[in-house]
Structure formats: structure tokens, C-alpha cells
Amino acid sequence: MVRRLSDVGLGFVESAPVRLVFAADVRVPPQDVYRALAQETAQWPRWFSAVTFAGPTTRGREVHLRGGIRFMETVLAAEPSIRYAYRIDLTNAPGVTAMVEDWRIRPAGAATRVAWTMAVDGPAPLRVALRAARPGVGRSFRAAMRALDARLAATKAD
Template sequence: MARRLSPVGLEFVDSAPLRLVFAREVSASPEAVHRALAQDVVGWPQWFTAVTLCRPTDGGKGREVRLKGGTRFQESILASDEPERYAYRVDETNAPGLRALVEEWRLAPAGTGTRVQWTFAADGPAPFRATLRLGRAGLGRAFRDAVTALDRRLAETKA
């Protein structure tokens, strides 16, 4: 059963009880990465293997996301500042324990490519937060694999 989460804003990225931050450099430009994140929403499953479905909702103001294992999210886009940032809040989910979640993708020029930073800002009861902390390595690996696959995909479409 889907549950409504707290309608937190962008400030939650800095104030969340749990913040997991990951970064990686890629060869694609910030503009290309931002387009893949914000405009090619349906393409996410092609490079982020945990995602099985991603589609825009509400005229592009939101997203519906499904993950392997059956987790579902209804999200609101909080920021799409090309080419620096893309952020969204989970409004509804079937994931247990989650009270609030905002994900922010920060993009910055790095040499001839981009430094991609992903912040996973969440709140839930203490056992939920402890479980996420324990899962930090797995989330980091998923991020690295996804961003590497995205970079390959962008290089192929550029060629």
C-alpha cells in the first residue's frame, strides 16, 4: 500500500537526519548529463539497472519510478537547473519505514567532463536510518555503476 511522505523541500538535502553523498567524474558534459537526468526520464532504466520504469507525470512536474523488487515512488521535481542540478522528492511510496526522501544530483565541470554528485537525503525511524547506513556501500556501488553506464550511453549517442 502506498503511503504519503512528508512534503519536504530542497532544504531537506542539507538538514535530513540521514544524508548519503556519492560522487564520480564522467567524460560527458554537464549539459549532456543534465539532459539524461531531467529530459530523458524514460531512459533511466537503460543506465540505472535498479530502475525498471521511469516516466514523467503531471506534465513533467513529477515522475513515477519503479525499482527491481517492487518498490514504487511517486515523485515531485523540486529543481531542474540546467546544467547544475536536478532534484526530486518522493511523495508516495510502498517502501517501509520511509518518512521523507529527497534526491539531488549536482553537476559541475571537471576537466573536459563532469563531476556528478548524488545526495540521498532521508528520514525514518532509527532502525530504518541504521539499515540505510549499513547499506551505504551498496548504494554507492549502484551509483557508481549507474553513472558509469550513463557515461557510456552518452558517449555512444554522441558518436
């Protein structure tokens, strides 16, 4: 069953009841990371193993995850080489009432620091489950950043 989530804005990234925040460094320039996140949407399944499909829509993206979860997203911020953020508008994920994901990109010496915040609201059992899932989500994020780093570095070498 697809449900419409709350129409929250960028401020929700800081005020959400559950905020899962992760960061990793990659060896490619910020503009390459931004392009992969914001412009090469269909390529996400090649480097983020949780994603089975990602495609652009007129307002954002449609994303399918392993396990059958689906999202329709609206882009809230698209600042080249700095930030890419989106709100989940429609989902079949149980319990979620509001969700925003925010990707921040910044130079970090010879690397690029990628920080991802998943901001979520829902009933208490969902909040507890998400907090308990933090280590697994973190592993998934770090694996995705390693895969993205390798993919982008290989592309640069071609």
C-alpha cells in the first residue's frame, strides 16, 4: 500500500525525531560525487547495493530498494558539488510518516567527504527499529561509498 508522507522541508533534516548520520571519504573530486548522486540517477544500483532501481521523474526520482520498498522523491536542494537533498513523498515502507535524505559533499584534503543524513519520523516502534538498524545502515552506506569511489576512480582512469 502506497502512502503519502508529510510535506516536510529541509529543516526536517535537523529536527527529525530520528536522524541517522554517516560520513565517508572518497578519492574523487566533489563534482564527480555530485554528478553520481544527482545526475546519474539510473546508475545508483551499480554502486549502492540496497538500490535495485532508480530513475528520474519530473520532480525528483523513483527508487526501489531490496525487499520491495519503493519511494517517490522530490528534490529539495540541488547545489552542485555541495548538496543533494530530497523528501520522500510516497512510499510503501511501513510506519514512515516523514522522511528526508540529505547528502553533503565537501573537499577534505586530497579526498572528498560525503555525509549522508537520513531524517525520519513515524510511530515509536519505527523510531526504535531505525535506531537499532543504525549499524547495518552505516555498513551499507560505507560499502556504497567504497563502491562509488572505485567506480568513479575507474571512470577517471578511462
